[in-house]
């Protein structure tokens with residue numbers, strides 16, 4: 001069997017091997033040393049260099065050197081794009097396994113179906129799949145300005161695009177219009193799809209859009225949104241880090257404004 005890269009999900013983040021400044025994913029020997037059982041792992045597919053990746057849960061409590069636990073967001077710089085996204089996938093799959101141990105209908109212990117991302121109840125045949133919560137994220141434009149907001153729950157002191165979860169029975173376009181109306185009190189039109197990104201905090205799929213301002217003055221709701229303003233490219237506040245689709249939306253807007261006559 002080729003050597004595998006282990007994404008060991010701990011209640012406080014991801015377990016990595018730390019040699020000085022170098023951060024590595026644990027290998028098979030490391031996983032065994034940490035007491036992880038190979039048969040308990042979830043197959044994640046391969047990393048970009050072909051190394052098979054596997055996810056497993058590690059119980060709470062300290063890990064001994066050379067291993068350490070780091071919050072997932074903080075590992076972006078040392079893991080790089082591909083491994084960071086795989087770590088996000090690992091944390092969601094481990095969370096799914098942890099929260100689907102018993103049947104939601106009859107409380108019987110669930111069994112994993114081999115080679116599928118599915119749990120099955122041996123008593124009533126109830127199937128449990130991983131949850132994915134779609135959310136809309138939108139950059140609203142007005143002329144050469146963009147609406148950016150400071151949210152109460154943002155992890156940093158920056159201004160970003162508006163976002164909100166899709167409710168049951170809603171289309172993405174309805175979510176977009178409702179969220180913008182609720183959070184800042186304006187109406188939008190001309191929504192245009194931009195791209196999407198899985199986001200493991202906790203199990204979202206962010207669906208990105210541009211939209212144009214159609215009417216109304218900004219009125220932050222005061223609970224989710226603390227402040228929101230129209231910004232020009234030349235007077236940008238602190239914006240989110242590059243890993244996020246929010247930043248990709250903002251960068252695409254900046255590039256578009258730069259190309260406009």
Ligand SMILES: [Zn+2]
Nearest residue numbers: 103106121124
């Ligand atoms: Zn059942």
